[in-house]
Amino acid sequence: MPPPLSGAHPVATVARHRRPWWRMLRTWLLVLLPIAAFAWWGVEYLSRDRRPIVVGLLHSRSGPTAESEKPLLEAEILALEEIERAGGLLGRSVRWVVADGGADRNSFARQAERLIREERADVLIGCWTPATRKAVVSVVEAADHLLIHPTRHEGMEESPHVVSLGPLPNQIVAPAVAWCRRALAAKRFFIVGGEGVWARAAIALVGDQLKETGAEIIGERLISAGGQDLTGVAREISVAAPDLVLAFLDPASAAAMLRRLREAGVRASETPTMLFSVSENELRAMPREDISGNYAVSSHFQRDSRPLATGLAREGPGGGRIDSDEAFSAYQAVRMWAGAVAAAGSADVPEVRSAIRRQSLATSEGVIAVDPQSLHVWRGFSVGRIRPDGSVEVERTTVGPTRPAPFPATRSRAEWTRFQAGTPRDPLPQRSSPTAATEMGAAP
Numbered sequence: 001m002p003p004p005l006s007g008a009h010p011v012a013t014v015a016r017h018r019r020p021w022w023r024m025l026r027t028w029l030l031v032l033l034p035i036a037a038f039a040w041w042g043v044e045y046l047s048r049d050r051r052p053i054v055v056g057l058l059h060s061r062s063g064p065t066a067e068s069e070k071p072l073l074e075a076e077i078l079a080l081e082e083i084e085r086a087g088g089l090l091g092r093s094v095r096w097v098v099a100d101g102g103a104d105r106n107s108f109a110r111q112a113e114r115l116i117r118e119e120r121a122d123v124l125i126g127c128w129t130p131a132t133r134k135a136v137v138s139v140v141e142a143a144d145h146l147l148i149h150p151t152r153h154e155g156m157e158e159s160p161h162v163v164s165l166g167p168l169p170n171q172i173v174a175p176a177v178a179w180c181r182r183a184l185a186a187k188r189f190f191i192v193g194g195e196g197v198w199a200r201a202a203i204a205l206v207g208d209q210l211k212e213t214g215a216e217i218i219g220e221r222l223i224s225a226g227g228q229d230l231t232g233v234a235r236e237i238s239v240a241a242p243d244l245v246l247a248f249l250d251p252a253s254a255a256a257m258l259r260r261l262r263e264a265g266v267r268a269s270e271t272p273t274m275l276f277s278v279s280e281n282e283l284r285a286m287p288r289e290d291i292s293g294n295y296a297v298s299s300h301f302q303r304d305s306r307p308l309a310t311g312l313a314r315e316g317p318g319g320g321r322i323d324s325d326e327a328f329s330a331y332q333a334v335r336m337w338a339g340a341v342a343a344a345g346s347a348d349v350p351e352v353r354s355a356i357r358r359q360s361l362a363t364s365e366g367v368i369a370v371d372p373q374s375l376h377v378w379r380g381f382s383v384g385r386i387r388p389d390g391s392v393e394v395e396r397t398t399v400g401p402t403r404p405a406p407f408p409a410t411r412s413r414a415e416w417t418r419f420q421a422g423t424p425r426d427p428l429p430q431r432s433s434p435t436a437a438t439e440m441g442a443a444p
Contacts, residue, residue, distance in 0.1 A: 042384055049335055051090070052095040052187040053347045055080060055334075056121030058111055061126060069128050071281070072330035073098065073152060074339065076125055079334035089341050095119060096199050105135040112139040122347045123148060123210035125333050130197045137162055146245030146349050148337055150330040154201040154421040155406040158374050163356055165329045165336065165368075167299045167379045169202045175381045176297045177246075179396050186243035190219040192233060192257060193248035197423050202248050202276065202420060204370065208410035218242055223253060232258035237271070245273040251282040258290040268293030284390030292388040297323045299379045300365040301392045332368065368401055378405035
């Protein structure tokens with residue numbers, strides 16, 4: 001038998017040089033994991049939605065309300081420009097399409113349809129009058145879409161497809177009347193309102209409220225927007241000598257009313273008028289002898305302690321940085337929608353509609369929040385005396401926002417629904433007459 005070979009056994013040599021299985025696995029993992037991660041990133045990158053998010057802005061750019069709606073459109077575009085400069089939303093750019101609804105409710109409906117079907121808008125923001133809003137709501141509901149309405153709302157209406165940022169009568173009218181009873185000891189009221197549904201709803205709420213407190217309405221007149229001679233109404237007020245005049249009028253009609261009252265010898269020091277639909281911006285365009293000493297009501301007023309959002313206030317005709325509550329609401333409407341998109345992680349309408357129910361914003365007015373049940377927004381309240389320069393010296397403001405009540409507790413929901421059904425359809429706005437302030441467009 002031959003002697004064994006010197007040195008290590010061949011099998012032992014192979015076993016000693018073979019790498020352990022776990023080291024081989026680690027090597028493969030170090031190679032394959034970066035490849036897999038890169039492949040995953042590539043698939044995600046290629047499948048990412050890079051289409052712009054489209055916002056449809058729907059306002060009157062022509063017709064009698066164009067001047068009133070212009071500040072709202074400017075505020076909405078300002079907010080969208082800020083979002084785009086900050087990098088857009090969800091890594092996507094934001095594009096906006098402006099549509100002119102004119103003065104006709106049918107035109108608003110057609111433009112809403114075009115924005116949804118042709119422009120592929122992910123949301124609609126806009127409308128001014130109740131008539132145009134209702135026309136657009138019908139389109140939005142049929143398309144299972146979303147409208148964010150920035151201006152005041154008369155209530156008596158809810159829709160899962162509509163978020164309303166404007167104050168309701170229970171948020172500014174009811175607390176204003178309560179303040180008048182308490183602070184001014186007012187018991188006898190004369191009411192002058194427009195023919196629109198907002199004024200009618202506000203007047204109905206005031207009537208309910210005064211009945212419960214023992215006060216009374218000694219006179220009530222509804223007038224057409226901007227075009228009616230108010231001399232006769234001013235004489236009635238002079239004779240009746242109420243403690244306070246409540247004016248639910250558009251800015252042009254309010255300017256004409258205050259002028260006629262002064263000419264009729266009604267002095268603000270004895271019989272003040274409280275304005276519910278006029279901003280500081282519009283007050284500054286009115287003669288100081290007409291406005292000084294009267295009162296104005298809003299969700300908020302601009303003042304040094306609570307300025308409007310940076311960049312939103314503009315130089316007014318009387319100097320100083322001023323803006324309207326409506327423009328403020330329009331600016332916040334865009335921010336509220338953007339917050340919902342970020343929270344949902346998607347611009348798809350159903351996801352945004354769900355997320356927007358939980359949205360709130362810290363603003364110069366305080367915190368405003370969407371009520372998840374009604375989709376109206378919690379808003380604040382302020383009342384103040386008008387200075388000669390058109391600014392407002394605030395005398396009362398709420399500590400926190402007031403919950404929206406589209407159907408105020410003074411009547412049942414069914415009663416408010418019947419009231420709305422019996423309210424005449426809003427007339428088409430008319431251009432202001434020469435007797436009114438020429439710089440102001442007629443509001444609803």
